[in-house]
Amino acid sequence: MQEKLLKSLVEDLTGSDSGILVDLLFNKKDVNEFLIAKKMKLTINQVRNILYKLSAEGLVSFIRKKDNRKGWYIYFWTLNTEKCLIRLEAELTKKISELENQLRSREQKRYYFCSSCGVEVTEETALENDFSCSECAEVYSLSSNEGQIKDITNKIKTKERELKLIQIELASVKDKQAKKRAVNETKLKNKKKKERELKKKQNTKKPKDSKISKNVSKKKNKR
Numbered sequence: 001m002q003e004k005l006l007k008s009l010v011e012d013l014t015g016s017d018s019g020i021l022v023d024l025l026f027n028k029k030d031v032n033e034f035l036i037a038k039k040m041k042l043t044i045n046q047v048r049n050i051l052y053k054l055s056a057e058g059l060v061s062f063i064r065k066k067d068n069r070k071g072w073y074i075y076f077w078t079l080n081t082e083k084c085l086i087r088l089e090a091e092l093t094k095k096i097s098e099l100e101n102q103l104r105s106r107e108q109k110r111y112y113f114c115s116s117c118g119v120e121v122t123e124e125t126a127l128e129n130d131f132s133c134s135e136c137a138e139v140y141s142l143s144s145n146e147g148q149i150k151d152i153t154n155k156i157k158t159k160e161r162e163l164k165l166i167q168i169e170l171a172s173v174k175d176k177q178a179k180k181r182a183v184n185e186t187k188l189k190n191k192k193k194k195e196r197e198l199k200k201k202q203n204t205k206k207p208k209d210s211k212i213s214k215n216v217s218k219k220k221n222k223r
């Protein structure tokens, strides 16, 4: 799993230094919230608030058990790997498309900047202001798009690499689950087959009884 990407996703969604959660939940099941709180140096309520946000996004799930001695509920949390990967895939796809839009506009449009204010404006804005800065009246210079284009292109490449890794992992998670389902279905089929065979055996043991009861019901219907 691309844990680094997942950490930044978790931090984006919960808006805090919650990336450590990924370390605590990754590849584990039903992690006690008291352990999480201790490791994160937060109160139970703070931890639950963060986890509820992730749960609303479907990225974690919980079970709760009543602590019989203390009389309150304890929550145990599990990371939903498949949902996390799907979410990461969506976020990366969105980001790449945003960067591609930026790249297109750098390739097609002109930008101007004021070197004393360090502000860049679009050609439309520069035109409106007669090509001099609205703040300091200095004449705008034409921005060089080359650096920007190089920069954005590199960012797109990085995001595309990340996306590919996520998609490979997602495919392997789905594959594992499909295999698991297939095994369970075979088990279920075999169980049903056994049940059918058992019934057949039981039915062949007393064929006379069933015929008699059928005849009786037919006679009843005729009247």
Ligand SMILES: [Zn+2]
Pocket (backbone or CB within 6 Å): 114, 115, 116, 117, 118, 133, 134, 135, 136, 137, 138
């Ligand atoms: Zn200026």
